[in-house]
Amino acid sequence: MSGQLVAFFVLSLLSIGGAVFMISFTRVVHMVVALAFTFLSIAGLYILLEAEFVGMVQVLVYSGAISILMLFGIMLTRHDAEETDVKKGPHQFITFAAIVVFFGIVFFGIQHTQWPNQGPDFSSQNNVKEIGIQMYSHYVIPFELVSVLLLVALVGAIILAKKEEPEE
Incomplete structure (x- = not known):
């Protein structure tokens, strides 16, 4: 058992656990x-x-920016003092059974898939340099339009969050 396999299983469990906690928490x-x-x-x-480039972008954009943006959104909006309780009922058993069936189907599919023995060798290529050349030579306009769109969305979110309710 290699260190890469152990790291994969640990990171996979952390990823799945974080996602499950995200949908099960109430706050x-x-x-x-x-x-x-x-x-x-x-x-x-x-x-x-x-x-590595995609991993670092994941850390910078999602782990940093999106999480901070969500926290600012929480701070800028009003919340009731009481948290709503999730009602538990028979639908939880059905959901759990559906998840187990889905896991079984995916596991069966993965176990019976013929995987290639050797993947492509990317170690000799400089991925970051190639991405930069493609992005700044062929996709400059879409890149700048996305930045303007994100700026407009941020300003709109601030305006909506600060909008005062009419007094009664």
């Missing part, structure tokens, strides 16, 4: 922390796959 701040934890473990999986 929004705890959900954001669990989501950031999931994002960080996914970045670790990208680094294990030798996609």
